Amino acid sequence: MWAHRVSEKRIVQPLYEREELAAITGGPLRPGGLELTGKLLHHSGLAPGATVLDLGCGSGFSLELLIRVYRLVAVGIDPSPLLLAQAGRRAPQATLLQATAQALPCIDGSFAGVVCECVLSLTGDVHLVIREMHRVLRSGGVLLLSDVYAHEKGRFSTSPRATSCVNSTVTLAMMTQALRAANFELLHFWECTDMLKQLAGQIIFDYGSLAAFWNVILGQATGQCTHDCTRTGVKLGYYALVAQKR
Amino acid sequence: MSTFSFAEATEWRCAACDQPLQPAKVKVTYLNAVFNVELMVCPACDFILVPENLAMGKMLEVEQLLEDK
C-alpha cells in the first residue's frame, strides 16, 4: 500500500495533457497553431482522399483539420493514452494507434504524407525518427514538419537530463543535413520564430512564467533544464518545412 | 495549476460610470504579436485596468522577449 502511494506521487501529468491549456489558447498548444498546419497542407500537394499520418497527434486538433477541411484519410499516432482518448472524441473518423515515433506500427510506403508538428525534438532521436518517417512514406510522399531548433549546439550538458534536451534540439544545419542524409528533398522552408515568441508571450501571460512554457513545449523533465539552458545562452527558434521522399 | 489571471478583485471603480470593474478578455498588442489577457474592465465604458504589477512584471517580460533584448 505504501509502495503504491509512492508510485502514485511520481505520476506527474505533463502540462500538454490538460484540456484547460487547449481552452485558453483556443487550439493546439504549439507555435503557429492550426494556421501553420494549414500553411503546410496548402504547400503539400496532397489531394483529398490521400492517406496521411499525424505523428504525435496529441488531442487531435490537426486530425480534425486534416479530415474535415482537407478531406484526407488520417491516422494518428501518439504515446499518450489520455491524449488519444481526447483525439478520439475530437476526430472520430481518424484511426488511432498508441505507439512511439521510433518504431511506427505501419508498413513501408503506406502514407502519401506525414505530419509531424512540434514533436520531433521530444522524441530524443531525431535521425531515427526521420528514417522511420521516410520508411512509412510512399515514394514521392511529403513530410510536413515543424519544430523548435537551437541556434548553436548547447554546451552545458553536465547533468544527464540536460544531455537529453540540449542534444535532441538540433540546429537548423543539422536538421537539413539529417533530412538530406535520409533521402528527403527540401521543397519549402519557413522561419517561424515569431510564432514561438507569440506563444511564449501568451503562456507567460497565462501561466506566469517562461519555465512553464518550456514544460509545455518540451515536456516536464526537459522543460526545466531547457529553461536553465536558455537562461545561460542556448537560444531557440522555430521552423516549418515541406520535404519530399526521393 | 489554474490560469494565471490578472482579473483579480479590486477596489478601483470606474468614476465616470460609477460601476465596479468586471473581468473581461482583452487583446493586447506589441510589435507583431497579439495576446489574449483577462483584465478588469468597466462594463459600461470599457476602461481597462492594467495594474502596476502586471505592467512592470509580465507585460515588461513579454515586451522584452519580443524585442529580443
Added chain:
Amino acid sequence: MDQSQLRALEARCIQEEMPFCTASCPIHVDARGLMALLTRGELREARKILDRTMPFPEILGRICDQPCHPFCKRGEIGDPLWIGPLERYCVSVTDTVLKPPKLPVKGGAVAVLGAGFSGMTAALDLSRKGRPATLITARTRLGGSLPDRAGSLLPPEVFDQAEATLKRYGAEIVTGASLDRQTVAALLDKYDVLYFDWDDFTIDHLPFIPGTPDPISLALERDGCFGGGGVEDGKPFSIMHQAENGRRAALSMERYLQGVSLTAEREKEGACPTRMYTVTEGIPPASEIVPDNPIAGYTAEEAQREAARCIYCECLECVKKCAYLQEYKEYPKTLVRKTYNNLSIVQGNRSANKLTNSCSLCWQCTVICPYDFPVASACHAARQEMVASGHMPPSAHSFALEEMHYTLGENCALIRHQPGTTASRYLFFPGCQLTGTYPDTVERTYIFLTQHLEDGVGLFLSCCGAPADWAGQSALFTDVLADLTAQIRQMGNPTLIVACSSCLAAFGKYAPELTVVSLWQMLDELPLPEVLFDLPESPLTVHDPCTARYQEGVRASVRSICGKIGLPVAETTIGAELADCCGYGGLLQFANQPLGEKVATLKVSRSTTETGLVYCAMCRENLVGTETHIAHLLDYLFADPEKNPLVRAKVGLSGRHEHRSRLKSRLQSTLWQDLIGSPAPHRAIRLEADDETWALLNERLILMEDIQKVIHHAETTGRYLHNPANGRRLAAFKPVVVTYWAEYEPISDGYFLHRGYSHRMQLPEDRA
C-alpha cells in the same frame, strides 16, 4: 561589413597571437600552457602539451636548446624562464601520454637518408600523415651525432622508444646501409621523394649537385629532393634546428606528393614574429631558480617554483580598463565576431542586441590597443545596420530620442542674435544636457560672453544630434545636422562656441565646414570673473569626459582656468586620453541601466582625492552620489553663490526635461522681451510627491510632464478609476507609443502623486 572586412578587423586584435616563447620556438611549443600545468603539478597534462607538438619528446625534451629563452618576457622583470630544463624535468618523470593518430596510408614512396634527429623527425611526420617513410642510415643505430653529443643526457632507451614510435606509424628502418653515389642513385630511381639529413648523410655521396637548399621548402636542385639538418655555419649544433628542418621538409615533401605549391603560406613555420603585446608594469620581479644538481636537473619542487614565475603573456589591455568588456567577458576580436553574427541572423533570436547597444562608443580601448582596435566603429556600424533592417529594439533608445526631439522642438529650441543686434560673430551653443542641468549657469555664461566678446554673441539652444548618431539612426542624424547647419548659415555662419565635448566632437567629425571653438578654450583667453565662493583647500580630482579624449586643447584650457582662479586640482589614475565614460556615452545607460551604473562607479573610483571636478553636465549627473562630491567647473565661475557647487543636487530626467523649456521661455521674455504664448494646459498642473516616488519615476524613465499629461487627460475627460476607500484616482494616457499610468489624489492646489508606471503593450482603442 562583409566577411573579409570582418576578418581583417578581427585580425587587429592580438589577444590570440602567440606569446613570445611559442613564437620564437621553431616548432611552436605551447610553453605558456606548459608552465601553467607544471605550476599546478599536473604532470600528465603537461606531458600532453609536449606530445602534441614535439617529435620524440623523450629525446628533444631532454636536450632542447631553448631558442625561446632570450625572448621570455619574464626577462624584463627578473630572469627569463628556463623552459628547456623544465621540459627535461617533465619528460623524465612522465611517459608518453598522447599518441597522435595515424592517417590512412596514401600513395608515394618516401625515403629519408640519414637518421639524425631531423631525418627521424621527417620520417615520423610523414609516416603519421599516411606516407610511411623508409629511414636509411649507414650507422648501426638511430640518432646521427646525438648519442655522441648528448652523452648521459640521453639514456639509451630513448632511442629504443623512438624506434618503436617510428615503427608504430609504419616507418621502415634500415641500418648499416651501404651509401655511396651508386646506391644513392638507385634510391633516387626507386623513391618518389627523398630527404637528406646532413647530420647523418655525407654530401659527397650525392650523385647530383644539391645547390643551396631553398630556405622555405628545403628543396634541392634535383626535383623531389630535400635536404636539411646538420650544423648551420658559425652556429653551435641545435637540436631544435634539426627538428624544425625535419618538420619543414616533411611538409614540403607532403606538398610535393600532392602536387601543390611548396612555398605558399609558410610564414608561420619556424620561429616567427608575433604581435603579442604584454605590459609587465606592476609585476614584481622574480629571479631564476637554479637546480641544486645541474646534472640531474630540476627536482619536483624546484621545477614547480621555476614554472610559477611565468607571467602568462597575453594582452587584454583594453579589457583591464573597460567595464563593458569585463561585463560581457569578451575581448575585441570575440566581441566583434558576436556582434556581426547577431546581425546576420535573418530571422530568429538576436541575442546580442544588448551587447551591441552596451558599448559607450568612447574609444578608450582604441587608444589603449597597440593596434588601435576600433570597437566603437564596429558597434556603431552594427547599430546602424540594426536600424536599417528594422531589428533595433525600440526600448533601447526611444527615451533618449524622444528627449532629443523635444529639445529640437518649439518648446525648447531657440536661435537668436544677441539682444539689440542683428548680426552674430559668435553663437553660443551650450548643448542639451548643460541647459537641462544648469539653466541658470547657462544664462550667466551667455551674458558673460556677450559682455566680453565683440560683434555680437548669439544664442542657440538646441541639440547636436549625438543621441541619434549613437543610436545608429543615421538618416535622422543627417537630418538633424542638416537643419542645424542651415540655421547657422542663416545666422551668417558665426563661430560656434560649444560647451560640451560631445557636441565639439560631433561637429568636428560630421560638420567640418562649421567654425567651432570650445567654450573652455574661449574662456581661457578672456579675463575670468571673480569667484564668489570660498574655494576648497583640498584638491579636486579632474574627471575628463570621454568625449574630450582627442581634445588636448580643451583639457589643457580647463586646467589653466583652474590655475587662474586658484582652484586646486589633482589628476585621476587614468584620465586625459584614457578617460572612462560616465555611462551616458553611446546611450549606454538607457540601453543597459545596470551596466551604466557600474561604469559610473568605475569612473569615480579613478579619483585620487575626496572631491571631484567635471566640466561635462552628464558626467556630473552620473557621477554624483551621496558619498561623492563633484562640482562642475562652470558653477565656480558663474553660478549662484548660495549654492555650493560640490553639493548641488542631481537634477534627474524630469528636471532636465523641464529646465530646457523653462530656460527658453524665460530668456525669450527677459532678454528678448518676446510675448510668450500660454503654455500647454497640462503644464500648469502642480504635482507633489515623495522623494522615493520621484526616484522611481526617474528609474522608469517617466517624466513629470508625462504624469501631468495623464492627469490632465483624466480630469478633463473624467475617465479615471476611483478608490472610495482612500479617495485616490488611477488613470492612463498614451501620448505616442508608451502608455503612462498615474495613481494620484487631488490636494488643495494640485495633485499628490502616489505611483507612476508605464508599458509599451497597446490596449485596444475600441471594445475587443
